[in-house]
Amino acid sequence: MNWRRLRTLIQREARATLRDPFTVGVLVSVPLLALLLFGFVLSTEVKHLALGVHDAAGSRASRRLVAELGAKGTFDPRPYATRESLDRALVSGDVSVGLVIPPAFDRDLGRAGGQATPQIQVIYDGGEAVLAGNAEGFLRSLVAATAPDLSPRDEPAAPGTGVQVITRAPHNPRFDGKPFMVAGTFGFVLSFLTVLITAVSVVNEKITGTFEQLQVTPATSLEILLGKILPLGGVFAFDVVLMMIVAGLVLHVWPEGNVVFFVLVSSFYVLVSLAMGVIISATSTTAAEAVQKSVLLSIPLVQLSGFAFPIRNMPLPVRWVAEIFPATHYIRVSRAIYLRGEGPLGLSPELLLLVLFGALLMAYALRTIEARR
Amino acid sequence: MTRSRGHFRSNVLAVAYKEASILRHDKALIATVVMQPVMMLLLFGLALSNKPANVPWIVLDRSHSALSRRFIEEVQATGYFLPPRPVTGYDEGRTLLKKGDALAFLVFPEDFERAIERRRPRVQLLLDGSDPLSAARVGGYIGQVGAAFDTGRVARDEHEPDRPVDRAGLIDVRQRFRFNATLSDQKFFLAALAGMLLTNLCLSVTSGGLVAERESGTYEQMLSLPTTPLEIVLGKLLPYVAVSYAVFLFATVAAAVLFGVWPEGSWLTLLVLTLPFVLASLAIGVFVSTLAHTSAQAVFVTTFFIMPSFVLSGVMFPYQFMPDGVRQVGGLFPLRWYQIALRRVIERGAGLTEIAGPLLALAALFVLILLGIRWRMKPRLG
Numbered sequence: 001m002n003w004r005r006l007r008t009l010i011q012r013e014a015r016a017t018l019r020d021p022f023t024v025g026v027l028v029s030v031p032l033l034a035l036l037l038f039g040f041v042l043s044t045e046v047k048h049l050a051l052g053v054h055d056a057a058g059s060r061a062s063r064r065l066v067a068e069l070g071a072k073g074t075f076d077p078r079p080y081a082t083r084e085s086l087d088r089a090l091v092s093g094d095v096s097v098g099l100v101i102p103p104a105f106d107r108d109l110g111r112a113g114g115q116a117t118p119q120i121q122v123i124y125d126g127g128e129a130v131l132a133g134n135a136e137g138f139l140r141s142l143v144a145a146t147a148p149d150l151s152p153r154d155e156p157a158a159p160g161t162g163v164q165v166i167t168r169a170p171h172n173p174r175f176d177g178k179p180f181m182v183a184g185t186f187g188f189v190l191s192f193l194t195v196l197i198t199a200v201s202v203v204n205e206k207i208t209g210t211f212e213q214l215q216v217t218p219a220t221s222l223e224i225l226l227g228k229i230l231p232l233g234g235v236f237a238f239d240v241v242l243m244m245i246v247a248g249l250v251l252h253v254w255p256e257g258n259v260v261f262f263v264l265v266s267s268f269y270v271l272v273s274l275a276m277g278v279i280i281s282a283t284s285t286t287a288a289e290a291v292q293k294s295v296l297l298s299i300p301l302v303q304l305s306g307f308a309f310p311i312r313n314m315p316l317p318v319r320w321v322a323e324i325f326p327a328t329h330y331i332r333v334s335r336a337i338y339l340r341g342e343g344p345l346g347l348s349p350e351l352l353l354l355v356l357f358g359a360l361l362m363a364y365a366l367r368t369i370e371a372r373r
Numbered sequence: 374m375t376r377s378r379g380h381f382r383s384n385v386l387a388v389a390y391k392e393a394s395i396l397r398h399d400k401a402l403i404a405t406v407v408m409q410p411v412m413m414l415l416l417f418g419l420a421l422s423n424k425p426a427n428v429p430w431i432v433l434d435r436s437h438s439a440l441s442r443r444f445i446e447e448v449q450a451t452g453y454f455l456p457p458r459p460v461t462g463y464d465e466g467r468t469l470l471k472k473g474d475a476l477a478f479l480v481f482p483e484d485f486e487r488a489i490e491r492r493r494p495r496v497q498l499l500l501d502g503s504d505p506l507s508a509a510r511v512g513g514y515i516g517q518v519g520a521a522f523d524t525g526r527v528a529r530d531e532h533e534p535d536r537p538v539d540r541a542g543l544i545d546v547r548q549r550f551r552f553n554a555t556l557s558d559q560k561f562f563l564a565a566l567a568g569m570l571l572t573n574l575c576l577s578v579t580s581g582g583l584v585a586e587r588e589s590g591t592y593e594q595m596l597s598l599p600t601t602p603l604e605i606v607l608g609k610l611l612p613y614v615a616v617s618y619a620v621f622l623f624a625t626v627a628a629a630v631l632f633g634v635w636p637e638g639s640w641l642t643l644l645v646l647t648l649p650f651v652l653a654s655l656a657i658g659v660f661v662s663t664l665a666h667t668s669a670q671a672v673f674v675t676t677f678f679i680m681p682s683f684v685l686s687g688v689m690f691p692y693q694f695m696p697d698g699v700r701q702v703g704g705l706f707p708l709r710w711y712q713i714a715l716r717r718v719i720e721r722g723a724g725l726t727e728i729a730g731p732l733l734a735l736a737a738l739f740v741l742i743l744l745g746i747r748w749r750m751k752p753r754l755g
Binding site for chain 1: 401402404405408409412413416419420421422423424425426427428429444467470471472473489493494495496497498499500501502503504505506507508509510512513515516517518519520522547548549550551552553554556557558560561564573577581585668669670672673676677680681684685689690691693694695696699713716717720721722723727
């Protein structure tokens with residue numbers, strides 16, 4: 001390894017990358033676009049959800065219940081005169097939740113002794129599975145909170161009426177989804193964009209012949225590999241800092257942990273991803289092929305990494321597969337630093353695994369370059 | 374007029390034939406067209422779900438009572454949780470929660486059993502809110518266990534055997550999930566699978582194809598022939614419409630046969646619905662190719678359309694939750710309307726009248742994109 005040669009190679013690559021305004025534009029805009037998209041999109045808060053109400057009781061108590069459901073802006077109640085029209089509204093998707101209050105509602109509510117518990121029927125649009133799952137919790141808690149006020153008699157809840165669960169989320173009381181998604185977006189961008197950019201850049205060099213030219217210079221394969229991925233790694237390290245600042249200023253999400261530690265870990269992960277990009281491009285003959293391979297690879301990489309879907313929800317064999325992807329471990333680390341302020345000590349097993357993946361991928365990338373000599 | 378129309382058709386078919394022969398020999402493309410649907414089908418059919426499973430949780434039981442043990446059993450019986458990990462101190466539990474080793478931390482107070490006699494039973498639940506989607510669901514599950522918990526059972530058996538159950542003032546919520554009784558994410562995602570696949574296919578294939586022709590100079594050659602730009606574009610799109618329908622049929626049939634997600638509505642409705650979506654998506658691909666000069670650029674511009682399509686359309690995250698502004702921007706992507714309509718037909722059995730809105734939106738978007746293409750192509754082809 002010759003430092004002067006390596007420096008020349010790095011300079012060459014940096015110039016080639018930064019000269020092309022389009023690539024620079026992509027390097028800046030794609031991370032920011034991803035950050036804003038994912039940051040704004042995940043929310044569990046149910047707001048102004050269309051609630052179809054068929055109130056067959058039409059009493060003061062039932063109207064009160066409906067009014068309470070609509071009061072906090074969670075649901076927008078819409079009256080439906082018949083059960084059939086409510087059903088039709090559910091099929092056409094006009095309402096996401098249907099509420100039916102039976103005629104006997106008041107009678108049962110006022111009756112002492114409680115032989116018949118007042119009943120309401122709630123029909124969720126299961127077609128929107130995620131939405132229905134979240135709306136369920138909100139509706140139940142609103143009903144439970146309103147129920148005691150509806151009863152004409154003032155008496156404390158009787159035994160057999162359940163246990164009140166007082167729920168708190170100490171580290172994220174408002175269930176804000178932004179920090180979770182921001183920390184994951186680093187993993188998405190640094191896994192997807194890095195592979196794509198290196199793949200395209202190496203294949204383009206192969207097509208124009210400059211890669212062969214490099215190979216006949218005295219530079220060794222290691223120098224060529226490092227000369228390729230170090231400058232790109234520098235660019236992406238800049239991206240990491242840029243994303244961190246934009247996430248902080250626009251989304252108000254700053255890392256809980258050490259900023260320098262986060263940038264260091266992220267930069268190392270970038271090198272791992274870039275090595276993967278080199279491998280893909282070394283085994284492709286056209287840019288289109290390299291792109292298709294990167295996109296194909298990125299589908300399981302992104303979906304199984306825990307970025308959008310928690311790994312623990314997956315069946316066991318799939319969870320093993322997920323552990324093979326470096327992205328899985330990086331996202332775990334980035335969330336630990338961003339959300340919980342974890343330091344190097346607590347994360348050492350994950351970091352070791354990342355280093356191991358890095359070493360393996362670099363070694364393999366070297367071999368793919370060498371094989372072409 | 375009749376003559377030129379006759380030429381129009383034969384010209385379009387000639388370009389389509391040429392394009393189809395190229396397609397047939399593009400091995401990398403065929404691999405993508407085959408691999409991607411299989412991969413996505415397996416991922417969404419087998420692996421990906423928002424529904425919590427294997428949730429790690431910890432319990433601090435200060436009451437050591439039969440009631441608290443039954444409460445834990447009932448939480449466990451929901452099937453979403455791993456066996457609970459008992460802790461002896463509050464701080465120990467908080468630390469585990471903070472480290473992310475547990476998603477939920479349930480605390481029974483010392484006087485849990487006495488509180489039940491006094492009719493004010495309470496437990497405390499601490500959640501790791503860092504993943505709000507999972508945390509909200511887990512909180513909901515435990516809350517429901519609490520609401521349905523029959524405190525009378527043990528209390529009655531042990532203390533006051535003859536007391537009748539008194540439930541005055543409570544409301545019994547009978548709930549049911551229509552169209553998807555078990556609320557499985559699998560059904561939700563598989564219903565929209567065709568939308569995701571076609572977005573990927575239509576956008577990347579056309580944009581790359583047109584730019585590659587421009588790069589290799591064959592586009593100029595075609596222009597010098599007596600074919601009009603419109604004929605070239607239509608001819609190039611025709612084979613892809615066929616490929617799109619093949620992918621659509623594969624995704625829908627495989628989801629039905631392998632995972633039991635048969636469309637509730639009619640296949641004819643689905644086929645009709647797919648046409649405006651495929652045309653609009655292909656048109657976006659063509660539009661992208663007018664923006665890019667090299668294949669590499671086309672790839673990146675395409676990601677600019679695919680990524681927001683997936684995120685903002687609601688195929689993955691419910692669009693109803695998105696903040697104002699963001700939600701409306703999502704309406705500009707064909708995938709938004711297609712996934713709404715797909716899910717209505719496949720999950721709810723809607724007919725053409727119920728999806729008229731999304732269909733109109735798709736058609737409108739198609740026209741809009743065509744106008745955009747005309748505007749971009751004019752100077753180049755003049």
